[in-house]
Amino acid sequence: METVVNTGQAEAWNGYEGRHWAEHQARYDAVNSGFNDAVLAAVRPGDRILDIGCGNGQLTRFAARRSSDGHAVGVDLSAPMLDRARESAAAEGVANVEFLRADAQAYPFPAAGFDVALSRFGVMFFADPVAAFANIGRALRPGGRLAFVSLDDFRHGDLGAVLGALAAHLPPPGTDGTGVAEPLSLADPAVVQRVLTEAGFAGVDCVRVEAQEVWGRDAADAAGFLAGWGPIRHQLGRVDAATADRACAAVLEALLPYQQRDAVRLRGTAWLVTAHRPD
Template identity: 55%
Template sequence: MEVPMDIVNTAQAEAWNGYEGEHWADHHDRYDAVNNGFDGVLLDAAAIGAHDRVLDLGCGSGYITRRAARRAPLGRALGVDLSAPMLARARSLTERDGVPNAEFEQGDAQVHPFPDAAFDAAVSRFGVMFFADPVAAFGNVRRALRDGGRLAFLAMASPAGTDLGTVFAAIGPRPAAVTGHAGPMSMSDPDRVRAILDAAGFRDVSCRTVHAEQVWGRDAADAAEFLAGWGPVRHNLGDGPELRAAITDAMRPFERDGAVRLRGTALLVQARR
């Protein structure tokens, strides 16, 4: 894969334009089913008005971009992501759904040349945990917001004591790529988040834990097949039948009402320029 010149987070660009991005694009509906329960609290925190210009960071297949655009019918929403496969899916779904004020660009939010003060709000649903330099990235996002502009994002919280933590505990130790400062849990510590945003120049930073039901599959075997395909799990734990069997057993207690339902936990972060 050839990485565009305006992307500095090359390791993530390679992942999201390879297996990781293709898996998310091919299973966008599955990932949305896992994460949709958090959408309302995120969009309410962003306080999007009818005329607002909204920036969606790590937009993936564009679900939040489209929802933000609908909340701003006289404004617009721009989704930015590293992943060409996911952006192709986002554009296709946006055309299908008829959301003319939602647009998409491929880029690295850490260095992307956003116009100064071009947005009223920036949002992200689990798309800001992978920056190579988070202070630089959020500084770039701050520059793109108008004075008083709002930042609201969701980050994965620590799985300790959660339903997902119970599943992970059943399949072995969580690898560093899942738990460390370079992976999906990199923004799970509120103190670290506050330090990053303070250094990036944001004010009125707040963090709180939020909860939502997450649908992982129609039954334990289906949920196991899906979770085993998630990039960090597949990369660190392999893709063998033993892993899938272990995940299936761990998911079985969460089967109810025709689906596997886990109580999900996330960190909701708000700040202002």
């Protein structure tokens, strides 16, 4: 890789977090793919596409297909996830796509080399979001478009009730002094507006969108998967084993109302953010 400034994220996404996402590619796509269409609406035939924080690459591959004779580049810090992205593209026969291991905050993208930059929950973790989006903006041609989804406050969706069951058992997130960017760093539209404006974007718009998220076959399966999700696993590791067991039991109970005949389905909310590089 070129220069990496998001060192904490690089460590996480090339360690447990990245391996867990790569090993559970289909499961994470089942959680997040309901938001694909909202982002892909920004893609036009012939577009040169940059997918930021592409992970296992589902959105990148869909964008490449949508662009027809265009081209898509997926960028991520995670070697395990990029390996899965390349394998999936080859298996699906998506030829107009490539994947690059790089820190999007600092990587020297070709100036004005892309028509549109996309992301599905991959832009909330920058150490300096203004610098990162300014770098992404330089990679867009004048008039180039930006479209991404970032996490909304969990309390606005069903996951809030599930995570709320942990509150009595685990320390509050963000209190461990790691200094690593939180997943909810762009959950406030006012923050998004300020960051993107300072980064040089215009026409910033934030719209709350909803999608169904499939978390598991049943409540027990979903609870086990959630316990392995990086942010929750980290919190569970901050308490003793008995407390962690009580927290996991609370999550299982909280998931039961969402258990349907074939899956656990939660209503998720996110912010669809669109903007453009001024002409």
